[in-house]
Each structure stands twice: as structure tokens, then as C-alpha cells.
Amino acid sequence: DQQVKQNSPSLSVQEGRISILNCDYTNSMFDYFLWYKKYPAEGPTFLISISSIKDKNEDGRFTVFLNKSAKHLSLHIVPSQPGDSAVYFCAASSSLQGGSEKLVFGKGTKLTVNP
Amino acid sequence: ETGVTQSPTHLIKTRGQQVTLRCSSQSGHNTVSWYQQALGQGPQFIFQYYREEENGRGNFPPRFSGLQFPNYSSELNVNALELDDSALYLCASSPAGTGYGYTFGSGTRLTVV
8 A cells, every 4th residue: 555656757857947746645644745865876865845734845946835635745846957867755754653753655756857 | 973874785695594784873863764665666664763662663574673772873684584675775863753854874785585
């Protein structure tokens, strides 16, 4: 049962254009959502997050939008740069016992930004 | 400030053997979580340790076990290795039991033959 889904395994865009990565989830109890970027041979790196009570969060070139009614979030990268080429994971925070949290990840979308 | 370091970086084991993977958490982080990332999949939560106690566990069998030490470093042990255990094992540290503010290590690539 995959609670966080990234249905596009790959995305290719031209440098300077917008990249839009999508993510759907099924569990309405998730507290917040995060995007991670992963380069080969490195661990995932935190990019941006959004609380379940917000609908938008912006940080420089990166903006995350949350549509709770549709259980959908998206990451916009404007303008896209070749250095943005990586695998992007959508993740959701899920409660553990004792108030701790774990992350539930999607399968990832490989973004390629062409010069 | 040092990040999360994992060792070894690569490992090849035979089916049925046992393996221990190690993780040093980021300075100031007292919670360590382990994730398994199979090829083409996202990371899957194995378990979390906080104050040397297991604080939550994902859908993994008991042959996956762990430890956390007083300096917050951690070990992941896997007994009776199976071919499907071949994966990238990621350690992540965070402050005070949260999933927010995770810092991931580069992982250990385990191959079971």
C-alpha cells in the first residue's frame, strides 16, 4: 500500500524553463510534506517543506503547492538549471509512538535539465 | 559541524550471512533512523532509535535489528541475509525524535549474492 505516489518516473526540461514535479498521497493524517533531492552516490538532501495547514511555501527558485482536497502536492522550480538534475523524492511525515515521526517516501522522479 | 557518516560504503555478502552497518549521527542530533532503498524505489522506514531505545519500526522482519549508543551513533544488523536485502541502506539523524530536519548519510550499498 503506497501512501505517497510519484507517478512520473522521469521529467526532462530545458534550462530556464519551469520544472513541475507532482506527488499524490492517500493518508489525510500526514502533518507535513517534504521534498528531497538526491544525487548519485549521495544521501537525500532536504529541499523544501510545507505544513498541512498551508497551501504554498516558497524558497528562492523552489515553490511547493499543497492541495489538501485533492491530496496532491507539486514542486515548481523556476528557472530550472542543469545543476537541478537529480532524483526528487516527495515525502510525508507520519507519527510514530511517543510523538516521534517517520518519513514515508514516494518512488522519486528523475529530473533532467538540458542546457 | 560534521554530517552523518556511514560505513562501509559498499559491501558484498553471501545469502545466509549476517551484516552490521554503522552510522555516526550529526552533531547535536539524538535520534537516528534507518531506511532501506531498493533499486527504483523510494527509501522505506526500517526503525528509529531515540535515547538508545527503539522508537518505532516499519514493516521489516525481526532479523533486522539495531542499536544506538550513548554518543547517539547507531548500528543496523541484518541476520540470515536474503537476496532481496540487496539495497542502499540510509541512516538519517534528526533532533529530538522528529522526522523534520533529517540529515541523511550517503548510505551503504549492500549486495547479497
